[in-house]
Amino acid sequence: MIMPAISYKRHRFSPQIIAHAVWLYYRFPLSLRLVEEMLLERGIVVSYETIRRWGLKFGPDYSRRLGRKRPGPNDIWHLDEVVISIAGDIGFGRAVDQDGYVLDEIVQNRRNIKAAKRLLTRLLKKQGVAPKRMITDKLRSYGAAKRQVMPDVEHRSHKGLNNRAENSHVPLRKRERVMQGFRSPGSLQRFVSIFSALRNLFVPPRSKRSALATHIHRLQAMAEWEAAVGKLA
Structure with missing residues (x-):
């Protein structure tokens, strides 16, 4: 288009x-x-x-x-969440692929099955194809959501395997300190949509x-x- x-x-x-x-x-x-x-x-x-x-x-x-990386059936999705302090703790979920390319990120108030399912549903719609494998930490809600959204995808749940997703939070943490925090969940969501698009490109x-x-x-x-x-x- x-x-x-x-x-x-x-x-x-x-x-x-x-x-x-x-x-x-x-x-x-x-x-x-x-x-x-x-x-x-x-x-x-x-x-x-x-x-x-x-x-x-x-x-x-x-x-x-900006152009997006073409998704493929051999992609590996790494999912993780981080807590951002905005007038209380706010959950922030992110998904990256095997190359560290940010696929999607979403601000959520909770770390439960509903939140995990929302992230997976958004990912599947945006990517258009399910991954070969999904890797997460030990948070059980990811496994439960995966069984509902894409039951045939292999899921590995191990903190040691998910360094790719955990490391992807570092640039945002640096920006959070420079900006002295975010004012609202909406401002965080708007910022990361642009910030990650440029990071993916460069x-x-x-x-x-x-x-x-x-x-x-x-x-x-x-x-x-x-x-x-x-x-x-």
Whole structure:
């Protein structure tokens, strides 16, 4: 499906500056004030609040235009959850594949069968194909939900096998500290939808970790990013 071009009408700054500010904020562990300072160093005077509004307005459009990794029947899904403190503890479930690519993530209030089933149902709908194997920690609700949603998929439940999912929480934890926490479950969900889309694009898979492969991957990622934000139009 061809998406309509992103409109930058009635914005004083150019699309290049807006896209660059959004890229800096979501791609690197930077606060809004640090992005403001980096732009100022280049002679661009813009407030951190304006950068925040740019992220909210253009970030979802940018992330929707980025290509997604093609799913396959030999994929392995690693599922895990982490607790985020937002006026009390909020559950946050994430699924990654064998390469660490973020498949989906969802804010949930509970760690029960209903929450696990919701995540699996979303995953199956988004991916369009069931995985070869599902790996989780010892949380029993995953096994119960798996038997209802995709009973034929192999399930391994062992904390030692799920480092891939647990390690995927580290970048978000770093951002949480930089941002001094999230204000609401909705703001967390909006942030990670953009943050993970950029991370999926720019971080090379485990099979491409040589210096040359990483360099080529990042050049290709930058070209795809520029096309998505309309800088090559």
